Amino acid sequence: GAGVSQSPSNKVTEKGKDVELRCDPISGHTALYWYRQRLGQGLEFLIYFQGNSAPDKSGLPSDRFSAERTGESVSTLTIQRTQQEDSAVYLCASSSRTSGTDTQYFGPGTRLTVL
Amino acid sequence: GEDVEQSLFLSVREGDSSVINCTYTDSSSTYLYWYKQEPGAGLQLLTYIFSNMDMKQDQRLTVLLNKKDKHLSLRIADTQTGDSAIYFCALRPGGSYIPTFGRGTSLIVHP
Numbered sequence: 001g002a003g004v005s006q007s008p009s010n011k012v013t014e015k016g017k018d019v020e021l022r023c024d025p026i027s028g029h030t031a032l033y034w035y036r037q038r039l040g041q042g043l044e045f046l047i048y049f050q051g052n053s054a055p056d057k058s059g060l061p062s063d064r065f066s067a068e069r070t071g072e073s074v075s076t077l078t079i080q081r082t083q084q085e086d087s088a089v090y091l092c093a094s095s096s097r098t099s100g101t102d103t104q105y106f107g108p109g110t111r112l113t114v115l
Numbered sequence: 116g117e118d119v120e121q122s123l124f125l126s127v128r129e130g131d132s133s134v135i136n137c138t139y140t141d142s143s144s145t146y147l148y149w150y151k152q153e154p155g156a157g158l159q160l161l162t163y164i165f166s167n168m169d170m171k172q173d174q175r176l177t178v179l180l181n182k183k184d185k186h187l188s189l190r191i192a193d194t195q196t197g198d199s200a201i202y203f204c205a206l207r208p209g210g211s212y213i214p215t216f217g218r219g220t221s222l223i224v225h226p
Contacts, residue, residue: 004157031212042119042203043158043216056213091157102146102212106157 002026004107006092012113013082021077021110025094033104034067034077037089046090049075050097082114117141117206121217127224133194135220137187137204145209147180149189152201152219161189161202191222199224 005024013019025032034046045059049069060066064082069075079086089111093104118140127133135149145166150158164171164178164187171178177190187204201221207214 033213035216040123040218042218043205045213045215048213050212059213093157097212102207103160103163104158104214106150106159108155108157 004092004094004105006090006107006110008110009108010111010113012115014115015084016081018078018080019082019112021079021090021112023075023077023092023094023107025073025075025092026096026105028072029094029096029105030072031095031097031102032069032075033093033095034075035091035093036061037091037109039088043091046077079112082112084114087112087114117144117208117215119204119206119215119217121202121204121220123218124221124223127194127222129194129196129224129226131194133191133198133222133224135189135191135202135204135222137189137217139185139187139204139206139215141206141208141215142182142185143208143210144206146207146214147178147187148205148207148214149176149178150203150205150216152203154200158203194222194224196224196226198222 032049035043048056064080067077089109091109093106148163149161175192201219205214205216
């Protein structure tokens with residue numbers, strides 16, 4: 001079975017441009033998470049989707065960041081007017097929510113570089 | 116909120132045991148995880164422990180939890196070069212689905 005996939009794997013953009021990052025979760029996983037990982041740092045929670053519930057956006061660092069999810073499938077993370085401090089690896093994870101441990105399965109990430 | 120601390124680097128010789136440590140502040144953490152991240156890859160769950168446990172063993176991995184000192188450790192027996200990676204501890208309270216991650220410990224295994 002396929003794992004979590006993310007695209008693109010690498011994205012280089014110029015300051016001020018908008019970018020869209022895509023995440024395909026494992027089929028059947030109702031929960032989806034986005035994290036940001038800056039160089040040498042831990043994972044910073046951004047946003048969490050669970051089924052049809054309203055997403056938990058409490059981790060989004062500014063209104064330049066937004067994310068959408070279509071049902072229980074694909075999610076896109078959009079960063080508008082990118083800044084150099086947005087450079088990081090953006091990780092997506094999904095979970096099935098069928099056990100209390102809520103194991104998250106991670107994608108390989110998208111490395112974003114803002115010049 | 117939760118604060119999770121890990122040392123940044125650990126260097127061991129192949130065949131020795133590695134012990135990676137994690138300290139935390141929130142005693143309500145119910146689920147405690149260890150993830151491994153290899154270069155260019157996402158995080159992979161290695162093992163986890165519930166807060167009502169003191170120890171969990173899984174092949175070469177041993178997790179120890181000291182709730183009094185809020186200290187979690189991961190011991191890797193007979194460390195191999197393939198174990199070289201970044202190891203993250205993550206904690207989650209029972210009432211939340213959002214874990215807090217440490218900054219990760221980079222394990223370097225040399226011959």
